[in-house]
Amino acid sequence: MKRNIGVIITLVAAVFWGFSGTCAQYIFDNFDADxxxxxxxxxxxxxxxxxxxxxxxxxxxxxxxxxxxxxxxxLIIFSVTGFLFCQLTYMKAISYSNSGTATILQYLGPVLIMIVSCFLARKLPKRKEVCAIIMALIGVFFIATHGRIDTMVITPLGLSWGLWSAVALMLYTMLPGKIIDKYGSITVTGYGMLMGGIILCIGCGIWNAPMVYDIRCIIAFIAIVLFGTILPFTMYLVGVNRCGAVKASMLASIEPVAATVFMVVWLRVPLQIMDIVGFMCIFVTIFLLTKKESQVSEEGSLQT
Known part of the structure; x- marks a missing residue:
């Protein structure tokens, strides 16, 4: 029962994350927000x-x-290279493409983590990891070109920011190291976001930002803060506690699906067959990598 509740809570958290990305797209599409x-x-x-x-x-x-x-x-370095870079590139990717595509491209981060880990360990990727890399590249190709070499259906800025968001996700995952284990997720996440926000506010001159008084924009922004940060972050931690980190990370990978569904149903953004093919290729990539992690975790637990 405890595990089942953990599964439900984790899935809801992932849906909230996907919903917040679509809220950001709604703001960009309707209010010309930066x-x-x-x-x-x-x-x-x-x-x-x-x-x-x-x-x-x-x-x-x-x-x-x-x-x-x-x-x-x-922590200070992580606030800039982790939270600030990760959130900014993701929002940029949404603004130049859409929430579904941006979320899918960001989920190439695990592939980059695997590549960097192999490089640092001075070992070649295994067959399953090579397959994951190939599937990821095929997925990006279909999303960017719809299968035609001479055509780009996604804007170059949308593609580049999406790929940069994958790099940012890799840094966000690999940089904090032991400080999360030592001081806890709320401490690192709270200070990381706060410092990243202060630095970015100063850097972009937030006092020059045009004020938007439309109630729809304000509600969408509140949804991004609540459903994109506070609630899913707390719920995900509960899910990890109840069903384990590996299973929780696998369940959270439905975020791209949620973002795509909200985008199509709510914002009426058309989805082409080739987009679906590209998305499925990247889903296979996520499955291959998380399945590998799950097997390693199970082996480790048997040994202990």
Missing amino acids: PTYLTAVRLLAAGLILVIIGLFTDRKNMISIWTDRTSALR
Whole structure:
């Protein structure tokens, strides 16, 4: 029963993440919003809320992380190269393409993680990993060209920002290292988002951003903060606790599906057959890599 509840909670969290991406596309399509300004305010608002929650629920770690110079420096670097870079590239990708395509392209991150891990370990990728790389490349080809070498159906900026978001996801996953284990996810995520938001607000000159008073835009933005950060983050942690990190990560990979469904049903964005083919290729890639992780985890648990 506990595991089943964990599965449901994790799936709902992934759906919320997909919904928040579609909310961002709704804002870009209808209110001519700048993705940099939107990312800056989102990070600042979500980070502030998480820091306040952290100070009430985990005050010791929220304070002690600043007493360790190495951990504090790692946190500051992570806030820029992790949260800021990851969120900004994703929002840029949505603004130049759509939420479904941007989310799918971002999920190439696990492929890059695998490649970098093989490089650092000085070993060649295994057959399954090579298949994952090939499927990922085929998926990107179909999404970008619809199978025609002489045609680009996605804008170059949409494709480039989508690929950069995959790089950002890799950095976001690999950079924090032991500080999450030592100080907890809320501490690292809250401070990371808050500092990333402050830095981006200053860098983009948020005080020059045009004010939007349309209630629809405000509601969509609140949905991005709540359903894209606070609620799914908390629910995902509960899901990890109840059904395990590996299974939770596999369940969370339905986020691209959710983003695509919301995009088609709510925003009426047409989806071509070749888009579906490309999406399926990348889903196969995610499955191959997460299945490998699951097998490793099971082997490890048997040995212990």
